[in-house]
Amino acid sequence: MREEYERDLHHAWMILETDELYKEDYQMRMLMENAIPGLLSVRGQGKDDKSQYRYEISGKISVKAKGExxxxxxxxxxxxxxxxxxxxYAVKNYLLDVNCLSLDPGHIYVSDEIYYFCYCPGLEGNxxxxxxxxxxxxxxxxxYEQKEAVYLAYELHKASMEENYNIEYALERILEKKENEMESIQPEKKAGYDLQEELILDDWIAEQEMKGQVVKDRQSVWGFLNQRLQKRRKKRESQWDEIMADDSEE
Incomplete structure (x- = not known):
């Protein structure tokens, strides 16, 4: 798939081109005749035995640019x-194929905290x-300054490695698990959120390390997480030394 961009004084478009011959099938008619919530508006056309899809992105920035x-x-x-x-849900309700959604961060746009996804007929992939x-x-x-975000990102990644997982169920399970863990902490400690989250994350990090499932794409990230784990281990060792010292005095 190839992409390019066009702009004028008032509008901006993202253009995706595929090698398939363009067809005005039910998918394109559904996309052009309906304002489907959460999808970028699109127009399609054929060009040199290829298909071009033109997406309106005026006033929006890509998820990739947002992350940068x-x-x-x-x-x-x-x-x-x-x-x-x-x-x-919206894509399924309009009888479209969810596999035609592009989840490339450069193809997802946001404006005023509302996200817009790119639906490209014939797009390959699951x-x-x-x-x-x-x-x-x-x-x-x-x-990675916000441990709460680390927890959610890594749990989503872990869930995505399960066979035949359900995206909605995975999210709700993660949020429910986190909420239950938060409620189990004594109320007087809840004022300092970092303290309770450190307990949750340390257990989670230890579990990921044991399973060898932690993504190490950024060494600084792993260094941060490992530092949190080492901090807890040192604390345990210190407590153990105190116990041994008390026993020896007796």
Whole structure:
């Protein structure tokens, strides 16, 4: 697939070109005759035995550009995921193929915290595999100053490696698990959120390390996570030394 961009004083377009012969099938008629929530408006045409799809992106920035300006925080990730799930439902309701959604960060756009996805008829690939690749992007571009975001990004990535997983169920399971863990912490500690989240993340990081499932695309990221794990281990060792010291005094 090839992409290019056109702009004038008032509009901007993203143009995707595929090698398939253009067909005005039911998918294009459905896309052009309906304003499907969460999808970029598109017009298609044939050119030299190829297909071109022209997407209106005026006033929007790509998810890729957003990630380059600022790393993803927990609220951003949760908002994105909930809107993505709604788009999956909308696509199915209009009898379209969810596998034709592009989850390339450069093809997803956002404006005023509303995300718009690119539907490209004939696009190859499985939506679950595409989502797995998207979670790898989130893992790389998450704000590692915010442990809450780290937790969500890595749990989504882990869920995407399960066989025949359900995206909506995976998100709800992760958020519910986190909420339950938060509620189990004593109320007087909840004022300092970093403290409780450190407990949750340390257990999670240890689990990922044991399973060898942590993505290490960015050494600085792994260094940060490993540092948190080492901190907890040192704390345990210190507590053990104190116990041994008390025993020896007796």
């Amino acid at each position: 300006k600022e790393h993803w925080k927990f609220a951003d990730l949760e908002n994105f995921m909930r809107q993505f799930i709604q788009v999956l 939506i679950l595999e595409k989502f797995h690749e998207l979670t790898e992007y989130f893992v790389r571009e998450t704000d």
